[in-house]
Amino acid sequence: MAETDGRAGRPAPRKRADARRNEQTLLDAAARVFVASGVEAPVRDIAAEAGVGMGTIYRHFPTRADLIIAVYRHQVEACAEAGPALLASGLAPHAALTRWTDLFVDFLVTKHGLAGVMRSGNPGFEGLHEYFLDRLLPVCAQLLEAAEAAGEIRTDISAYELMRGAGNLCVGIEDDPDFDARRMVGLLTAGLLRPLTG
Amino acid sequence: MAETDGRAGRPAPRKRADARRNEQTLLDAAARVFVASGVEAPVRDIAAEAGVGMGTIYRHFPTRADLIIAVYRHQVEACAEAGPALLASGLAPHAALTRWTDLFVDFLVTKHGLAGVMRSGNPGFEGLHEYFLDRLLPVCAQLLEAAEAAGEIRTDISAYELMRGAGNLCVGIEDDPDFDARRMVGLLTAGLLRPLTG
DNA sequence: GAGCATACGGAGCGGCGTTCCGCTTCGCAA
DNA sequence: TTGCGAAGCGGAACGCCGCTCCGTATGCTC
Numbered sequence: 001m002a003e004t005d006g007r008a009g010r011p012a013p014r015k016r017a018d019a020r021r022n023e024q025t026l027l028d029a030a031a032r033v034f035v036a037s038g039v040e041a042p043v044r045d046i047a048a049e050a051g052v053g054m055g056t057i058y059r060h061f062p063t064r065a066d067l068i069i070a071v072y073r074h075q076v077e078a079c080a081e082a083g084p085a086l087l088a089s090g091l092a093p094h095a096a097l098t099r100w101t102d103l104f105v106d107f108l109v110t111k112h113g114l115a116g117v118m119r120s121g122n123p124g125f126e127g128l129h130e131y132f133l134d135r136l137l138p139v140c141a142q143l144l145e146a147a148e149a150a151g152e153i154r155t156d157i158s159a160y161e162l163m164r165g166a167g168n169l170c171v172g173i174e175d176d177p178d179f180d181a182r183r184m185v186g187l188l189t190a191g192l193l194r195p196l197t198g
Numbered sequence: 199m200a201e202t203d204g205r206a207g208r209p210a211p212r213k214r215a216d217a218r219r220n221e222q223t224l225l226d227a228a229a230r231v232f233v234a235s236g237v238e239a240p241v242r243d244i245a246a247e248a249g250v251g252m253g254t255i256y257r258h259f260p261t262r263a264d265l266i267i268a269v270y271r272h273q274v275e276a277c278a279e280a281g282p283a284l285l286a287s288g289l290a291p292h293a294a295l296t297r298w299t300d301l302f303v304d305f306l307v308t309k310h311g312l313a314g315v316m317r318s319g320n321p322g323f324e325g326l327h328e329y330f331l332d333r334l335l336p337v338c339a340q341l342l343e344a345a346e347a348a349g350e351i352r353t354d355i356s357a358y359e360l361m362r363g364a365g366n367l368c369v370g371i372e373d374d375p376d377f378d379a380r381r382m383v384g385l386l387t388a389g390l391l392r393p394l395t396g
Numbered sequence: 397g398a399g400c401a402t403a404c405g406g407a408g409c410g411g412c413g414t415t416c417c418g419c420t421t422c423g424c425a426a
Numbered sequence: 427t428t429g430c431g432a433a434g435c436g437g438a439a440c441g442c443c444g445c446t447c448c449g450t451a452t453g454c455t456c
Contacts, residue, residue, distance in 0.1 A: 016402060016453055043444065053405030058445065121373040124444075157385065158376070165382040168366045175319040178356070184363040187355065188382070191389030214422055214433060241413065251436030256414070322413075 023060050026050045031071050038112030038174070039068055065127035072111070076135055079107055083139035093146035094153055098189045100143055101166055104136070105185050108170040115170035137163060153192040162188070221258050224248045229269050236310030236372070237266055263325035270309070274333055277305055281337035291344035292351055296387045298341055299364055302334065303383050306368040313368035335361060351390040360386070 015023075029050030033041045043064065047054050061067035069076075082103050086096040108115040116122075120129045141159035148155050165188055170181045213221075227248035231239045241262065245252050259265035267274075280301050284294040306313040314320075318327045339357035346353050363386055368379045 013402095018453065019403060022403085042442080044442095047405095054407095054445080055405055055447080056403075059403070064444085119370040121370050157381070160376055161378065161382060164374075164377050165367055165385070168369050168382075169363055171366050171369055172317040172319050176362075178358055179362050180359065183355070184359060184386070187363070187389035188385050189389070190393070191385035191387070193393070195388075195391075211433095216422070217434060220434085240411080242411095245436090252414080252438095253416080253436060254434080257434070262413085 019060075022050075022052055022056055026052065026057060026060055026067070027070055030067055034068075034071060034111065039117055040113050063124060063127055065125045065129075065131070068114070068117070068125075068128055069131050072114075075107055076132070079103055080135050080139050083143055087143060087146055092152065093143065093150045094189075094193065097140075097143040097147050097153075097192075098186070100139070101162075101185055101189055102182065104140075104163070105166055105170055105182055108167065109173050109181055112174050115167050116172055118167055119164070119171065132167075133160070133163070147192070152194065154194050157192060162192075217258075220248075220250055220254055224250065224255060224258055224265070225268055228265055232266075232269060232309065237315055238311050261322060261325055263323045263327075263329070266312070266315075266323075266326055267329050270312075273305055274330070277301055278333050278337050281341055285341060285344055290350065291341065291348045292387075292391065295338075295341040295345050295351075295390075296384070298337070299360070299383055299387055300380065302338075302361070303364055303368055303380055306365060307371050307379055310372050311370075313365050314370055316365055317362070317369070330365075331358070331361070345390070350392065352392050355390060360390075 026046070030046050033046050033049050037045065043054065043057055046067075047057050050057075057067070061070065079100075083100050086100050087093065089096070091099065108118070117125050118128055118132055120126070122129070137159055140163050144153075144157075144159050144162065147153045166185045169184045169188065173179060173181045224244070228244050231244050231247050235243065241252065241255055244265075245255050248255075255265070259268065277298075281298050284298050285291065287294070289297065306316070315323050316326055316330055318324070320327070335357055338361050342351075342355075342357050342360065345351045364383045367382045367386065371377060371379045
């Protein structure tokens with residue numbers, strides 16, 4: 001919330017060298033642990049992997065969510081930027097929306113358990129939920145509006161619902177070979193299409 | 199699994215009176231606690247509400263899932279029976295499927311957190327997932343097949359995926375007034391419809 | 397080099413699910 | 427009615443978790 005404080009002056013007093021080093025070490029260690037054990041891995045494991053104490057993690061990343069956000073920031077950014085790009089690519093809006101949703105889902109399913117943790121009301125992860133929404137909701141909304149404006153889809157579904165729905169569909173995929181989240185999200189976007197019959 | 203043992207003879211040695219009493223007490227207490235705090239309520243709370251010790255719960259219901267199953271058995275049964283009834287009611291198969299899905303979703307969303315816990319891979323709840331599948335999957339499959347046979351819907355979605363998808367969409371609804379699970383599941387079933395265009 | 401703000405480590409707290417075992421109670425048989 | 431083995435009970439205790447707190451160590455500045 002008050003990370004860089006934004007406002008006047010330069011209140012960030014520059015971190016100590018060992019602190020900056022540790023932060024990077026933690027990010028690397030967390031990334032490794034997330035791949036190996038999923039994003040729900042015990043904080044202790046991450047601390048151990050990084051060779052630091054518990055306190056160090058919590059000082060750099062006050063909540064688990066902050067750590068996860070930091071680890072995946074780049075990829076979320078890429079997903080956010082893909083939205084406008086797809087719209088500008090000449091694809092029909094609904095097709096662009098579908099493609100973008102696929103990207104979003106791919107991002108989620110390739111991170112063990114990220115989806116499960118991203119849903120709202122999951123204690124300790126509210127910040128993650130918020131971050132995803134802040135960053136990706138406008139993108140999704142833009143795609144949705146374009147498709148609505150083109151008359152391709154129904155207008156009673158909000159961007160939030162679509163993202164939340166797609167996210168939910170990706171929960172708990174890792175240990176279930178019989179469930180293809182991508183196809184189900186495809187069903188969801190297909191369901192958006194305005195029925196041709198009256 | 200080996201509850202009544204099914205097989206020959208009568209190996210169930212009839213329970214003691216106090217045991218039967220306690221089982222009922224527990225069921226009632228659990229139902230109350232589930233309503234008040236959701237199905238993820240601490241086992242201790244249920245024990246306290248029932249006025250029994252921890253051991254008593256675990257003896258009667260070896261896993262949390264067993265307790266939940268016992269509490270909701272009637273309602274699951276009703277949902278299962280609604281499937282054939284809807285098909286026989288003269289509704290078009292896809293309409294019947296949609297209605298049934300609504301019933302299923304209603305059942306899930308009216309129980310705090312049931313959906314979240316029903317997904318596979320949730321430690322301590324595997325049995326619950328299994329039970330829902332055993333009981334409701336055939337029903338869903340029957341509805342799906344009828345709609346497929348009528349040529350109303352696409353054929354590349356399995357009953358399991360549909361149920362799992364609907365279930366997933368209901369996860370974490372309780373604290374999110376902006377997300378209408380019923381409408382999203384409606385999108386899913388609408389997406390099943392065979393597109394009228396080539 | 398001295399002194400202090402900054403950062404570190406990990407013991408410790410409270411909450412969870414689950415197990416285990418000494419004690420109590422039931423109900424059958426004598 | 428009484429005695430006794432088995433069935434059932436309660437809750438302390440264990441291990442795992444996220445998270446906090448504070449005595450100690452370290453980097454930075456003067």
